[in-house]
Amino acid sequence: MEKTMFSYTKSILERVSFDPILFCKEVEKALKTLLPYEIEQLAEWLFLFTKEKPELMQCRIYLNQ
Numbered sequence: 001m002e003k004t005m006f007s008y009t010k011s012i013l014e015r016v017s018f019d020p021i022l023f024c025k026e027v028e029k030a031l032k033t034l035l036p037y038e039i040e041q042l043a044e045w046l047f048l049f050t051k052e053k054p055e056l057m058q059c060r061i062y063l064n065q
Helices: 005-015 020-033 036-050 054-064
Strands: none
Touching (some): 005 020, 005 036, 020 054, 036 054
């Protein structure tokens, strides 16, 4: 089964979520490689994923650029 770039990005972000700096770097990289509709999906997923993780919420600023 083929894994989409969005799914791959989510799995990477979940794995690095222990480190806010690394998490933000991966979000930045994802925004450069994902397609526009995937960026919308990422924004929705990030909002839900970081809702209970205040240390990761700072990465949301990259979505507003």
